[in-house]
Amino acid sequence: MARTPFKVEVLTPEGEVFNDEVEMVSTRTSVGSIGILANHQPLLAMLNPTELRLYKSESEVVRYAQGEGFLQMTGDRALVLVDEVFSVDKLDAADLRDRLKRAEDELASAEEDSEERRQAERDKRRLEAFLKLTESA
């Protein structure tokens, strides 16, 4: 069954990466996975690193690896704001593992309850999410 299309814009600090009509947006908020259809209730959500899927139709899906971000649903359009996106096949598993190792080292040396520790945790979460994407691809 065809769903009602709605406008989605994906914005990063480096510019717009996607601006088109889709049937569904699938991503992950800090609470859990979420799928957005047309006419969704107004929403402001915080996004965690994951795979961002834009369903142009049942069969045509645009996929990105997304960093942290926000999703704003207003009226008939959605705005996805993320700090970075990559196409999934451009992710380099070996490089990610290296960086993950470094983030873990930093985490181990950071003091309990310090901001440094929170930043390292944030890095680790991002890298783990990306790494998982390379494994499933």
Next chain:
Amino acid sequence: MALKDVKSRIASVKNIQKITRAMEMVAAARLRRAEQRIESLRPYAGAVRRMTRQAAEAAGNVPNFPILNEHESEDKIGILLVTGDRGLAGAFNSQIVRAGLRAGIEYEGAGKTTVWYASGRRGVSSLAFRGREAKGAYTGFTDRPSYANAREIAADLVAAYVDGEVDRVEIVYNRYVSALTQEVTRETLLPLQHATIMGDDGADDSLGGRAAEEDAASDHADGKHALVEYEPDPEVILERLIPAYVEISIFRALLESTASEHGARMTAMRNASENAGDIIKDLTLEFNRERQAAITQEIMEVVAGAESLV
């Protein structure tokens, strides 16, 4: 100077001119790209600001996050120098180092300690040369900084501020005005000012001048008072939105610095090419004079030889 020497000097100056011309053209092409990237940041910065307003309105107020709080005493000043990885760009790097060190010496004179951070190899090595160790050194990307670079710097600075290693952070960078003009700019990054976040009058420039208009337009379109669902609570969303301002400010400074660097290099290389042209002209004149002198000399020798036979 012997004729041969002049000839070889002309050849070598011409070679140098070829190189400086090529560098000028490369810098011009990169400058255009860098300008576009500054433009590309605007919509994102505007959207972050709109979301912050919306969440702040829902939360009632902006809660007091550590990066918004001024420290009681301001004893340790962090200074971030934004320079380039490479030289050959006129005063681009040296004016940043000079302005940063001058500010640092002023602070030290007032009995405060300074903590140094530098992006760009030039800044890092200049600091080392002056006997100041950079606590954070970020290199290898100044040709084309990515948001991840800005995020890394912001994470370090925010951690240092929140964990009390510094009481204030300033950034010194070349603000991009035009290809010919770059302005050394010193701004306070941390503590983050309330005005920067809510976009009060005058603070708009820091995140793109168009933000205010966009805000006004979207406030209508969004139907401000519609029931909005927040996932998670607006307070928690703000907790991540607010640090984004630090990242965006640093990213913008990195982008402006990159555009400035290419502009400065373009100008410096154009001057060098023009200089080389002048030198070539002078040397060519000298070459012709020498050549004519040599010919005259030869004629005189032939005439003198013929005369002696008569």
